[in-house]
Structures are given as C-alpha cells and as structure tokens.
Amino acid sequence: MEKHIQTFLNKISYLAITIATLTLILVFLFQPPPETCINPKLNPNHKPHPKSSCDAAHRHLTTIHNKNHRLWSTNTWRKSVDSFSAIFRDLQTLKHISNLTHALILSAGGGQAVMSLKEIGLHDVTGVELVDSPPLVSRADPHNLPFFDRVFDLGFSANLDQALFPSRYVRELERTVRVGGVVVVCVEVCENGGVMEVLKLFRRSEFSQARNVTLMGSKMTMIITRRIESIS
Ligand SMILES: *[C@@H]1O[C@H](CO)[C@@H](O)[C@H](O)[C@H]1NC(C)=O
Numbered sequence: 001m002e003k004h005i006q007t008f009l010n011k012i013s014y015l016a017i018t019i020a021t022l023t024l025i026l027v028f029l030f031q032p033p034p035e036t037c038i039n040p041k042l043n044p045n046h047k048p049h050p051k052s053s054c055d056a057a058h059r060h061l062t063t064i065h066n067k068n069h070r071l072w073s074t075n076t077w078r079k080s081v082d083s084f085s086a087i088f089r090d091l092q093t094l095k096h097i098s099n100l101t102h103a104l105i106l107s108a109g110g111g112q113a114v115m116s117l118k119e120i121g122l123h124d125v126t127g128v129e130l131v132d133s134p135p136l137v138s139r140a141d142p143h144n145l146p147f148f149d150r151v152f153d154l155g156f157s158a159n160l161d162q163a164l165f166p167s168r169y170v171r172e173l174e175r176t177v178r179v180g181g182v183v184v185v186c187v188e189v190c191e192n193g194g195v196m197e198v199l200k201l202f203r204r205s206e207f208s209q210a211r212n213v214t215l216m217g218s219k220m221t222m223i224i225t226r227r228i229e230s231i232s
C-alpha cells in the first residue's frame, strides 16, 4: 500500500477513536438525573444512577431520622395511619390483600398508608409522591410512573380527586397492576351515580364493590376494582 494512503487511513482511525471516546464522555456527562430511589421494577426508560439522590438520602439519614421520629410520634400521624389501617384490614378480610401483596400507593403524601400496610404485615410496599419523603415515599410523577407494566398486586390511591389528569392517573395505576390484581381508589363520598362517573376512568378493570369509609376524619367512598385484560 502506498505510504500516503496508509497515513491517511491511520489518521481516519485515530479520528474514529477520538469521536467514539468523546461520544462516550458526552453520553456519560449528560445522563439524565435519577427519577427516584426505587430500584426494582424500574422502567428501562428511567435509568437511575445508583449513586446520587439515594446517597444523598443516606448522608441526611440522621436528620431524616430525627425529623421522622418527631412526625411519626404526633397524634395526627398516628390517627391517619390508623384510619388507613381500618380500610386496609377491610381489604384483608375481603381477601384483596395478604402479607405477600406487592402494593403501590400513589400520591402517598408523607407515607401514612405505606406505614399502615407495613404494620399490617405487607413486606413489599412502594409509595410514590411528587415530593419524596424518605424512607417511606419516593419521588415519581403519578401520571408517568417509573415502573414496568403489571408489577404490583394492589394499586391504591386516596387522592384521585386531586389528580391533575384523572384519566391518565388511573391509566398508570391500571398499567402497573397485574391482571387479577386490584385497583382501589378512595374519592369524596358519592352516591351510585358518582361511583359510575369514577368508573368511567377505568378502562382495564371491572367494578368489584364500593364502600363508604372514614379516612382521616373525612367520609369517603372506596371503590374496589379488579384488573382485567384490556378491552380493545
Ligand atoms: C402477616 O403479618 C403480620 C404482621 O407481621 C402477622 O402478624 C401475621 O400473622 C401475618 N399473616 C400471615 C397470614 O402470615
């Protein structure tokens, strides 16, 4: 091969290596920040850095611990955990949940419902909210959950009333709950007509039953549905 062609080829391969390296560096630098600290069941579209917000959480563990200790020992906290426990025991009696149920709580707030389910004996409870409250609640947008399809046995929300886009919110709940699992929402107390309105948001679940419950001092209607295959 002629010498100048050889030199030219060498230059091209150096260039290729440089470009590849730069690309790698750029990809590394511009990886999106993590969505949540939750690792299992993560949607591949949301790639978390194992180190970052979770590590930060560890750094602040003592402060979090103290803060939580104060919060969790208040009467208000205890009362609201207990009011969730009452309705979850209902679900237990109705055989909708057991200790082995993988539960998702949407719009989990400070984590009262999460704590309640854990106290009842569930081993795997995931709580998400727009603002995280470690260690009970991770950050995620309820309209765009970072979980694979059908990974939970129970999807629960007591805040559908406050959802910005209720149909999208319900769609995400249904998407992440397995066929045969239950999706339960508590809404402002309503008559049968109101229940029908809420059920219109459900495209992949069939109505199981409605019950009036008291949650944190407010009368609410709990609507229980069972996840079925999509109706196309
Ligand atoms: C579920 O867990 C609770 C609390 O840990 C325990 O008391 C109860 O016996 C468990 N139930 C079953 C059926 O294992």
Ligand SMILES: *[C@@H]1O[C@H](CO)[C@@H](O)[C@H](O)[C@H]1NC(C)=O
Pocket: 189, 190, 191, 192, 210, 211, 212, 221
């Ligand atoms: C819940 O209460 C409302 C009135 O407050 C009533 O109309 C409705 O039938 C009740 N629903 C159930 C399931 O008991």
